[in-house]
Amino acid sequence: GAxxxxxxxxxxCKSGTSVKIECRSLDFQATTMFWYRQFPxxxxxxxxxxxxxxxxxxxxxxxxxxxxxNHASLTLSTLTVTSAHPEDSSFYIxxxxxxxxxxxxxxxxxxxxxxx
Amino acid sequence: xAKTTQPISMDSYEGQEVNITCSHNNIATNDYITWYQxxxxxGPRFIIQGYKTKVTNEVASLFIPADRKSSTLSLPRVxxxxxxxxxxxxxxxxxxxxxxxxxGTRLFVKA
Numbered sequence: 001g002a003x004x005x006x007x008x009x010x011x012x013c014k015s016g017t018s019v020k021i022e023c024r025s026l027d028f029q030a031t032t033m034f035w036y037r038q039f040p041x042x043x044x045x046x047x048x049x050x051x052x053x054x055x056x057x058x059x060x061x062x063x064x065x066x067x068x069x070n071h072a073s074l075t076l077s078t079l080t081v082t083s084a085h086p087e088d089s090s091f092y093i094x095x096x097x098x099x100x101x102x103x104x105x106x107x108x109x110x111x112x113x114x115x116x
Numbered sequence: 117x118a119k120t121t122q123p124i125s126m127d128s129y130e131g132q133e134v135n136i137t138c139s140h141n142n143i144a145t146n147d148y149i150t151w152y153q154x155x156x157x158x159g160p161r162f163i164i165q166g167y168k169t170k171v172t173n174e175v176a177s178l179f180i181p182a183d184r185k186s187s188t189l190s191l192p193r194v195x196x197x198x199x200x201x202x203x204x205x206x207x208x209x210x211x212x213x214x215x216x217x218x219x220g221t222r223l224f225v226k227a
Contacts, residue, residue: 004159006159034214043203043218043219043220044160044203045217046214046215046216091157093160094159095159095215104150104165105150105162106162107152107160110157110158112157
């Protein structure tokens with residue numbers, strides 16, 4: 001089946017630094033990728049939708065200047081958490097959708113970000 | 117986007133059949149129903165998708181009544197490894213349509 005690879009799986013960074021998370025679709029072209037964050041014991045919260053070659057669409061309340069999303073190719077989207085703070089510590093998950101109608105989303109395995 | 121309602125949690129024992137029902141009263145004509153499974157510290161994993169009546173695959177069955185306002189995920193003979201959160205999602209699912217997750221159902225399977 002379709003595979004989405006997310007890297008890194010875990011990252012620890014210091015306050016004020018930036019962290020980049022990569023999301024790759026390995027065996028299909030992802031016209032659209034989604035980024036979620038998930039706090040412990042909670043559901044996934046959609047942060048933004050990114051389409052290849054265009055600007056990402058952010059959900060209400062998500063700071064676009066803090067969470068930079070780039071979808072430069074049909075197989076790669078990146079999320080950069082800029083000037084990270086401890087409250088940004090969370091589990092970040094990407095998903096990708098192919099071009100086929102009614103194809104389910106394929107998710108990466110998530111990135112655990114800890115900001116110290 | 118159709119809102120979904122699921123039980124917050126369910127308990128079961130190994131070997132039993134588990135049925136998780138999801139309500140989606142505002143489902144649109146072109147919406148599909150998709151279920152995902154999530155283990156701690158992992159991304160959700162696709163289980164099954166359907167539009168109407170019944171769909172079955174190697175891991176689950178999905179029952180959808182004629183009015184499509186609800187759906188039931190059926191897991192036959194669960195094992196301890198089926199302990200996870202199960203999410204019911206409703207939407208067109210046509211390449212690019214954003215997916216909003218509800219609270220999901222936490223299933224605990226006991227020995």
